[in-house]
Amino acid sequence: MFMWDLIWSNLIEYSLSHRREAKFIQNIVTEISLKLHLINWSIDEKLVGMEERVKNVISSLQVESEDDVRMIGIWGMGGAGKTTLARAVFDHISIWFEGKSFVENVRERSKGMGLKELQRQLLKDVLNDQSIDVNGASDGIYKMKKMMPGRKVLVVLDDVDHIEQLEALAGELTWFKPGSRIFITTRDKQVLVAQGVHVDNIYNISLLSDEEAICLFNRHAFRSKFPIQGYEEKLSRRVVHYAAGLPLTIKVLGSLLCGRTEPIWLDTLKRLKTIPLKETLKKLEISYDGLEEDQKEIFLDVACILKGESKENAIRILESCGFHAQIGLDVLEQKSLINIMYNGYLGMHDHIEEMGRNIACRLHPGDPNRHSRLWVKEEIEEILVNDLGTEDTRSMILNYMDIHPAIVMKSLRKMKKIIFLFVNYYSLPTFFLKKWKIDVGGVQYLPDTLRCLIWADYPFFCLPKTFQADNLVYLKMPRSCISQLWEGGERKFLKKLKFVDLSYSKLRTFDLGMTRNLETLDLRSCIDLVELQIPVPLPMLKVLDLSGSMVSNLNLEMTPNIENLRLKGCEDLVELQMSVALPMLNRLYLSDSKVSNLNLGLTPNLKVLELKDCYYLQEIHAPVGCLKNLTRLNLSGCLRFEYFWFGTPCVDSLATLKLNAESLDICPLHPNSNLPKFKFRCIYNDVLPSSSGNLEKLLSFGLCACTNLESFSASICGLQHLTALTLEGCIPELPKDLWKLESLDRLTLRIQEIKHLPDCICMLKHLKSLDLGFCGLLEQLPMDLGGLECLEELRLTDCTSLRDIPDSICQLKCLKLLHISRAGICCLPKSIIQLKHLKSVDQGFCELLEELPMDLEGLECLEEFLLRCSQGRSIIPSSPI
Structure with a gap:
């Protein structure tokens, strides 16, 4: 009855006055037919997975609206079902339009003189006039502009691949009458963008889910909704796994295997591992x-x-x-x-x-040593061991191979045109040296043609003497045995080298005078590195990482364009010289260094300043306006810090401030902004001062290492723009007016003493992440937990006193992640199966968990389900997952 009430309510505009009764009745019948057709969502049951997709497309079309002309794009890979979806939508809504045309296979048919034929078809279909003729593409455009605006039309242009096709078939919205809808299916999103299709009207077609794929496969392989007994788990799911959600492959394989015996199924699956499906390849190669x-x-x-x-x-x-x-x-x-x-x-x-x-x-199907790219482990081993390398090889990737480096280098002598080499062993190089007992002297060789060299765990102490490296642009050798770049300290200028990663190597010094065009240098965790030589200007250097090295002094005079400087864990670093302007520097990491004074007067665009655990740091100097872009400042652990001189106005953009201390001192930040004096008192069990509530621009407030803080002032709730809040330590309870933090989207609690959460937490309507990990005494969650309508992540790791989760969790429609590992949970609520967007569940080592809810297969988006138990325990779901 409700449906009929809705339909009649939309017919009140019809009036019998001045009209013939028959015409009046005909209009009403037509209108009701249209309404019923739109309300009836049923789709041909053979079109598996299409009903929901058709609904989503139609719901965004507003086909009843005649305010504008809309172009809609359906975009996706070949064989994904774009044409099928467009046809289903077309068939379902075409009754609403005065003219319609489905122009198939535009890509192929437009070749040669085909565009005018497509224009003729479109005009004939829409105008229902078979006499229309088109003399050429220009004539077709003229006639479409002249004839089309008089009718509300539905047009589908299927498989478009060039903008010229759209310019000839639907060049402008003004060609069509308001209310018209133009569908375009394509593999190339850029065609839609170039045509001006609004991003909200571009529909990226999704592949089939596992269950949809099984259903579609059953229809083609068994001509039924259900498989033949014995085929489902053992064979059908293996075929569907191979198809990876691609409808074309599922249909082809289903038809191929229909009526075949089990041995043929098994042989087909085995064949597919080495010989791809021809029909799928043909479609994709377009x-x-x-x-x-x-x-x-x-x-x-x-x-x-x-x-x-x-x-x-x-x-x-x-x-x-x-x-x-x-x-x-x-x-x-x-x-x-x-x-x-x-x-x-x-x-x-x-x-x-x-x-x-x-x-x-x-080109050479039976001769892999003639291939331009080598990646198959068995083929590469055969080539290397038998020294079958050729000049045809351009790229080679050796991943987890049990072949001595000397053999690799010997074979490289025949690969004279190789430009990309990737080598990654699965164990330390010394393993090979002991196992193979090969003298490596004289065998070192790398082709001079190499442009990109990636060799993890490189076993030699330097690069080969014969390697000129004139073409080398990218060098990555993490965890190598290299102690110097060239034997005997030889200097070779690498004029093309831009990227170097020698992290975790045995380098003692590095001379940047040899690499004047370097853009990125990664020497982190080179624990023997004591000196970085910068004898010449390096205008291209943007990223420098010396974290964990033994460098004691660094002068940035020669690196005027440095953007990212990482010196974290440089425990011997006592001086950082920034005597020239560094206008590009936006990230500076100095945590765990011995720097005592820092002058930031020449770093106007600094955004991130990490000084955590700089125990010797006493003074930072920042003149007027120098830190106006600063967004993150970490001073936690700077226990000798006494003075921070800010000019004014300054740091209005500060978003994250982390402080902890062992004294009652006031840390004077600049006086005339939204960050007045920030007083921090932790170890004396004092409350936070009320002034903290005035920090309206503070976006992240972390109380780090405040293990003795016993109470938390409600004044923090005055931070209207706060987006992230972290509370740690021994706070016995949270403020009752936490709900006032209207902008909060991340709340992390690491509180040892708290047993209950205030109900007001459920009023945080923008909260996306709630992390209660390691709240060991937490016994209960708010019953109205479902009120957190935007929550995407819920972490209850190591909440050992928590026994259950409220049933209202089913209302968390946005929840994607639920982690309860090592919690005291006895059972999950049955309502969990209503969380349709849940992707990741981790309930490992929940020792009290007895069983899983039924029908977990209903969690359509689930990608990860971790269920780990102590030895000897098992948890059985009531129904198979």
């Missing part, structure tokens, strides 16, 4: 074929070598090999050939990786 030649090379390097590498490092490596990596990777991402994962690393669908590696081997 995107590869559309790349420029240099972009193809970048793609093959990612598929064979760099998948899983950080984007930042991949750009460095590719640029060192002569590629325009920034634009290259962007193009690959726009064309759905790669994706940048949430942590900034390069991702690639398994089948696209498979396709790329197949292309790399295609």
Whole structure:
């Protein structure tokens, strides 16, 4: 009845006056039909996983609105179901439009004289006039501009790959009548961006979930919703795992295996490990074929070598090999050939990786030593051991191999054109030297063509004497035995070298006079390093990391453009000379050093200043306006610190301040801003002064090492802009008006004595992260925990006195992470299965946990479920996960 009430309420505009009764009735019938059609969401059951996707697209279309013309993009990799989704939406809403046209396979059909044929089809479909003719693309544009604005139309342009196609078929929104909707499916997001499609109207099609994939596979392999008994776990899921959510692969394999016996299924799965599915490769290669030649090379390097590498490092490596990596990777991402994962690393669908590696081997399928890229462990071992290297090899990656370095270097003599070499052993180099008993004298060799050299655990004391390194741009040798770059202290100028990582090596000195174009130098944890020589200007140097070294003095006179300086843990560093302007320096890390005085007068753009545990630090000098960009200042552990001279106005942007002390002294920050005098008293059990509540611009307030602080003043609740709050120590209770921290999104409590949380915590409507780890006496969570409607992360690690979690947890619709390892939880609430966005659950070593809730398979987004038990214990879910 509600549905009919809704429909009739929208028909009140109809009036019988001045109209014939038959026409009046016809209008009402038409309107009701349209309403019922939109309300009926049912999708063909063969289109597995489409119903929810169709709903999401249609709900954003506002098809009843005639205020504007909208272009909608459906973007994704080949075979992901873009056309299927567009067709389902088209069929479902086309009744709302006065004209409609579904133009298929624009990419192929537009070649040659095809554009005018596509224009003719579009005009004929929309205007329902088969007599329309188009003499050329320009004539087609003219006729579309003239004829289309009179009708509200629905148009789908399927598989577009060039902006020219859109310019001919839907060049401007003004071509169409308000209320029209234009769909564009493409593998290349840049086509949509260039056409001006709003980012909110670009729909990135998602691959199928495991359960959707199983359902689709069953329909093609068994012609049923359910598999034949005995095939489900043992075989079907293995096939679906191989398909990795790609509908095209699932359909092809399902049809291929339909009616086959179990041995054929097993043989097919075995074959797929080495021979990719031809139909999938053919579909995916369309995107590869559309790349420029240099972009193809970048793609093959990612598929064979760099998948899983950080984007930042991949750009460095590719640029060192002569590629325009920034634009290259962007193009690959726009064309759905790669994706940048949430942590900034390069991702690639398994089948696209498979396709790329197949292309790399295609020229010489049975002769791997002729391949341009070598990455298969067994093939590389065969080539190296038998000395079969050739000049065809351009890149090689040796990962976790049991081959002596001398053998590797010997084989490299035949790889005279190699530019990228990656070597990473799984154990210390000395292991090989003892095991192989090979004299390494005279065997050291590296090709002069190398541009990028990555060799972890390099076993020799220097680079080969014969290695000229004139082309070397990127050198990374962490944990190496190198004590000097060249034997006998020889000086070779490396004019192209930009990036050096010799961290954890045995270097004693390093001469930057040999690397005048260096941009990044990483010598952290070189515990024997006592001197860094900077005899010449280094205008390109931006990042310098000497953390953990034995350097005692550093002069930055020759590094005017340094941006990031890391000297953390330099326990012998007593002087940092900054006698010239350092306008680019924005991060300075000096924690655990012996610096006693610091002059920041020439660092106007400093954002982060880390001085934690600088026990000898007594004075910091900062003239007027010099620290106006400072956002983080850490002075915790600076127990001799007496004086901080700030000019005024200054540090208005300070976002994080960490202090702890062993005296009643006042730390004078600048007097005329929102950071007046910050008095900190910890070990005398005093409360925080009321002045702390005036720090309205303070965004993160950490009480570090305040283990004797017994109470926490409610005045902290005056920090209206506070976004992160950390409380540690022996505070017995939290202030009752904590809810006033309206901007708080991260709350971390490391409080030993607290047993209950105030109910007001549930009023923190913007809180995203609640970390109660190590609150060992915490017995109960607020019953209205579900009131934290934005909460994404809940950590209850080592809350050993906590026995249960309130049922209201089911209301945390945004919750993605739940970690309760080593807590005293006896059972999880059954309502946990309602947390549809939950991705990570860690309940390891919960000794009192007896069983898991039923139907955990209902957690559709779950990616990680850690269930570790003490030896001899087991936890059985009531229903299989």
